[in-house]
Amino acid sequence: MLALLIPGLLFTPLALAVLCLLVNFRIGRLFSWVGIIVQVLVALGLWATVADQGGLYYDLGGWAAPLGIELRVDGLAVTFVLLTAVVASAAALHAGAYLDPRKGYQSYFWPLLWFLWAGLNGVWLAGDLFNLYVGLELISLAAVGLVALGGEAPALRAALRYLYAALLGSLGYLLAVALVYGSYGTLSLSGIAELAADHPPAPLILVLAALGLALKTALFPLHFWLPAAHGIAKSPVSALLSALVVKASFYIMARLWLEMGEQAGSIWLAQGLGALGAAGVVVGSWQAFRQSRLKMVVAYSSVAQIGYLFLLFPLSWGVATTTAELAQQGITLHLISHALAKAAMFLAAGNLILAVGNPQVSALAGVSRFLPFSLFSFGLAAVSLMGLPPSGGFVAKWLLLQASLAAGQWWWIGVLLLGSLLSALYVFRIFRASFLETGSDDPFYHPPRSLEVIPMALAVMAIGLGFVANLPLTVMALPVGGGVP
Amino acid sequence: MTPVQLYVLAGVLLCGLGFAGFLLTSHLLRKLMAFNIMGSGTFLLLVGLAQPNNTPDPVPQALVLTGIVVALAATALALVLMRRWYHLSGRTDLQGGPGD
Incomplete structure (x- = not known):
């Protein structure tokens, strides 16, 4: 059962992203309707499984960490997977009727949406710091593309500001990751929590991660990029950005805080x-x-x-x-x-x-x-x-x-x-x-x-x-x- | 000075240079290059810090490889947006221009 559910969450969005790149708006919309049904069913299935049996670890493709990708499927993760399925489906269905199919560039909405969806699922489920980084970057790049979708000058300015803020924020987080790996030799969240209990991590780690992720979450006074980007994007895009994208970086911050805030905070x-x-x-x-x-x-x-x-x-x-x-x-x-x-x-x-x-x-x-x-x-x-x-x-x-x-x-x-x-x-x-x-x-x-x-x-x-x-x-x-x- | 210290020092220096450049310049292309320098410093730290007993650790090498791909994608996206922005507004920075 799980062997179907988890790849369904990560593989189908990526496959759809590539498929939708090849076709026009209307066919992309058809593909996306199918994808939405799959995502909602899979998210519900995973949520019910975890509610029934509790959380678990899952090695993607059967490869064990550190070479492979270990996913942590716990209650919090599946709650956000389900939330993403609900909100992103709603925004996608709305976009299908709201965007004008006659404008050629609108067909890029679908691939960007699916890249975004894959990144979000990746962040919720990631069990280690580096896959959180990759997921976070996938989200940022897709989100910037969605803001710039119209291609007019104000949208481009908002997208560029957003991109630069997001890149700087990611580097702050990556620096923290480098320091964590340098001191513990592991990136797995659970491994760090165990080691941190005996060897308290340097406060600098948490400060760097907090600065980088606060910039991406638009914490005051680092919120300068948000209003323009969210205000100028098409409405379904704004909905996705405000409801889900800013939450992803906050989620990482919260996970880090709960694992090592006691010692490093x-x-x-x-x-x-x-x-x-x-x-x-x-x-x-x-x-x-x-x-x-x-x-x-x-x-x-x-x-x-x-x-x-x-x-x-x-x-x-x-x-x-x-x-x-x-x-x-x-x-x-x-x-x-x-x-x-x-x-x-x-x-x-x-x-x-x-x-x-x-x-x-x-x-x-x-x-x-x-x-x-x-x-x-x-x-x-x-x-x-x-x-x-x-x-x-x-x-x-x-x-x-x-x-x-x-x-x-x-x-x-x-x-x-x-x-x-x-x-x-x-x-x-x-x-x-x-x-x-x-x-x-x-x-x-x-x-x-x-x-x-x-x-x-x-x-x-x-x-x-x-x-x-x-x-x-x-x-x-x-x-x-x-x-x- | 041990090799690890040398790596860390170079990494911190590159990060600092990149960060200063990122904040102080307004030309979009310069900002992007500053970001790339900062990224290189971060990668150097990632590889340099993780050398128990002065033997290289393969895991951060793999991570940096992924990181380079991500930085490349981000740079390409920034260049595309920047070109289009320059085409529409005739400006190389984000101040002024239409609709500000």
Whole structure:
């Protein structure tokens, strides 16, 4: 069974990427529909297998490490594999109807999407530092290509800025990898965790990795490249970038922190990363409030939401094990609910811009009357972003609140509350613009139902996550070996 | 000075030079070359640090080979984007130009 599932996750996306390069947009779309079905089935199968039997190690192609590639298939990894399958399928289905097949260059969307998907699956499943690097680079190169897809000058500028930031970030991470291999002679995550317990790693390793990966995750003040890249890309691409791509580098950072943060970390690094995250929440939300273009509002909102992720570091360093677990659960749930809600929001924003034919927020006047469905998806996603009950975002913030209290770090509570208030501010500004009455004529283009349904489904999932949060939380905590009791 | 120290010193020097160049120049091509110098320094560190008893370790050699392929792909992508950007805007840096 596993022999089919895991290669299915890595081999089919790569094969499809090559296949889609050879054909035009419509045939690429057909291939991709088949690929989406395969990916969703395989991700579900793997998730169920791990939920049932616990995590495991898998030697790719039967070659053992260090020569071969050892994959670590644990609860956290399969949770993100499934999340990727859901969000990327939604973005791909949306793109199939949203992109214009008559423009020749749009056919490159499919190969780039599949390279991106392969890289993401590779990062979630990688069991060693070097394959994390390769996966990370595959993601970056595909993502830059997707940003530049239109080929206009502003898109190229955003893509070049993004590429340079991503390359610098990767080198910071690779330097950390070089130092790890130099001191331990192994790259396997589990091997490092064992060795680190006896020989504490140099703090420099974690600082270099943190700097490099924070640049790629767009932690304030290293977020300068994100708004332009996410704001200018086509809407399905923005959804992929905000929901999944920035999470990959954060995932690596979190894995490193959990394996050797205890020994190589310090209270300064932990609190410092948390403080930058908090600053990102405030500055990102405020900037989102001040943007005049709809997609830039959503892009700056990503800077703010990424900030919350970095509360993981102070809330899991030097605290009781139960508190650290609470923080990990809160952060993972926040990551999942943000991925669903932000993908929904970007796709809904794309529909709204398509409908009014203008990217400005002020152009939305009258939308609430004539396009209530598109606006409703946007609103549902916003409910989860603001952290209102009963959404997934609410449960995540609730867990983080409890973790802050249990850790005795009350100052993060202020950040959580202020962040929610500020996100309400920029969301309601958009509603205010869209509730203005323009007259009794309907001047808008109405996007096809297939485009409208997809963001709605994602937003409903983000809300529904609040009701079924226990299931993903149980499975994500599964280590290698041992299923749900 | 042992060979390992020499490798490490050269690697750190190259990384520092590349990093400074990356930050201080605005010409896109120079920035890209600075990135490549920094990458070479990193590869040197990766190979140089891992020499237990002064015998070369094959694993980092394989890693660096992969790393070079990745750097090559990234450089090619940057060159393509840069050419197109220059074609559209007539500029060799990212300041100004259409729509900034």
